[in-house]
Amino acid sequence: MDKINPTTPDLTQENIEKIAALFPDVVTEATDADGNVVRAIDFDALKDDLSSAVVDGPRERYQFTWPGKREAKLEARRPTKKVMRPNKEKSKDWDTTQNLYIEGDNLEALKIMRETYAGKVKLIYIDPPYNTGHDFVYDDDFSQTREEYAEQSGDYDEQGGRLVANLESNGRFHSDWCSMMYPRLLLARDLLSSDGAIFISIDDNESANLRKLCDEVFGASCFVGDIAWQKTYSPRNDSKGIPAEVEHILAYSKSAEWIPGRLARTEEMDERYASPDGDPRPWSSGDAAAPGAATHQGMVYAIQHPVTGELLYPPNGRCRPFGGYSMLEIMNGWAEYEFKNIHDEARRAEICGISVDEVRKDVEAIVLKSPCEETYAAAQKRYDEGNWPRLYFTGGGKGGMRLKRYLDTMDGKMPTNLWPYSEVGHTDEAKKGxxxxxxxxxxxxxxxxxxxxxxxxxxxSEPDSIVVDFFSGSATTAEAVMRKNAEDGGARRFVLVQLPEEVSGSWGDLCAVGEERIRRAGTKVVEEVNAANVQLELGAEPRPVPDVGFRVLEVAEPAVRDEYAEPAQYEQSQLGLFADNAVESASDLDVLFQALPAFRIPYSATITERELGGKRVYDVNEGQLIACFDEGVDAKAIEAIAKERPLYALFRDACFAGDADVSNLEELFKTFSPDTIRKVI
Structure with missing residues (x-):
């Protein structure tokens, strides 16, 4: 039975294994800081493998760097022993909610979250410190002890996070900010799904540096846009230089093919659609040709005019908007048409911009079956009756071809990179709200x-997306998610992370503010949904009440002692501590939450307390995991758990009196549930 490693994986070693699989010749051995021999990469050899030419001496290359960059990158890969501890007292709707509020340093939180949420997050929004010279930044120098750091600054909070004022007089003013952001962005990228995106609010102080950071982390090809948000309706006149009316929101995607969703259509957009021919569906006039003639030669052909009999071709460089059979079906709404080879290779070659020898042969035109005055007169009468086919003709029915674009087939408004306050609000509105x-x-x-x-x-985002904000501030993201779900019936889940920074007034810290905001906003959202449902017409579908709860987790020291420590780190008198490896203050729920990442089970999982074989167990996600931490686990309890046939079974070392009990467990599981993966913590 395997034991759970209490430390997150070493990402450096993971990367070494990946490189070794591709380039076995670059693997070597080196000694670490403690003198131990470890597997490493020969970077000179790797450079040779990746270079098509011999390069000697220093090389010039385009790069963005600053003092401390290497250490910042290393920090993102450095394992952590911190864990998530649940706080049911601060939570709301603990048993049913899928939302999370995490108190603690977001760097540690992101490392822990990576184990469960990597590749699952659709949207990340963050509003980090802007580095104005007056706000605080995180100091991630974990080489110092708590006491050493406290002697220097006194800004060490209870959760272990360090906040320092980054004054403009600091010689590393921009470097410290970049070092803070870099590892967090690297970890954030790991969380994003393949179709995910990150949006980051920032002002002019660090927007240029943030753009370079994101280009490196996400890739310049994944740049989505630099959105100008009009944050104020009344710019200050006492600003130096040009008063700032906008802030930046930098957007990057995980994939270069990412496409934003559409916004709701406006009345102004819809007013362009009408029905001048009496068509029951409003439409606007559109081009009856599409680009790409040379690459779509089969869609370059003549169509005979139903009223004049003239052969109409697409403009040079363009082709028909639909396939031949679809075009034939539409034209049959005017008269009877057929396909016919009219041997017009020269004309089609001219449209495609190629020679006659290169043009596709035997592309048939769409022509009238019986072109004559009687046919033309019937088509004119069809025009005069109105409610024309989708392909219609201007000039009283005798002009060029146009295409009806129906309102009910149009997508919403494409977002641009200018977001005026009239559409998305301003800072004063936010504060008043x-x-x-x-x-x-x-x-x-x-x-x-x-x-x-x-x-x-x-x-x-989509209705079922996970939305993360790891600089959550006053928890605006949570309120927005709840309101969006109330609006469209979605089931988006939020994960917020915030360091418990002190705030003025009676609230104590920012986590208390954020949690209370979610409670109050959630209550208001539920009231609004219920009020709207009361006003519904008879038979109308009521709006679902969204999830307005949240589980509070705290980034904390492990609930179970680290048994991987070296023997020399403990005295003989301390060995009794490991008779039960859980710390005294830890609850069984603390132990369970420490173990969840080992099974890739999210912290929002359903957790039910049950009794099996006379022992209390935690049933996670209805049998995905059954955990038992009671002492004196006997054959009766083990058999009862095994008969549930969980995917995973988890026990504490202290559950068993001796090796015989462990052997008993293995035999009972082999009998009743051999496929169950058993682990101990």
């Missing part, structure tokens, strides 16, 4: 408007 929610006193100075987050959710 928060103030109203908290009974007249805003506990946070710089919230983002809910409408701004709603715009991002609209174009970058």
């Amino acid at each position: 928060l103030k109203k929610l908290f009974g007249g006193s805003a506990p946070f100075d710089t919230p983002k408007p809910v409408r701004l987050l709603d715009r991002i959710l609209t174009i970058a």
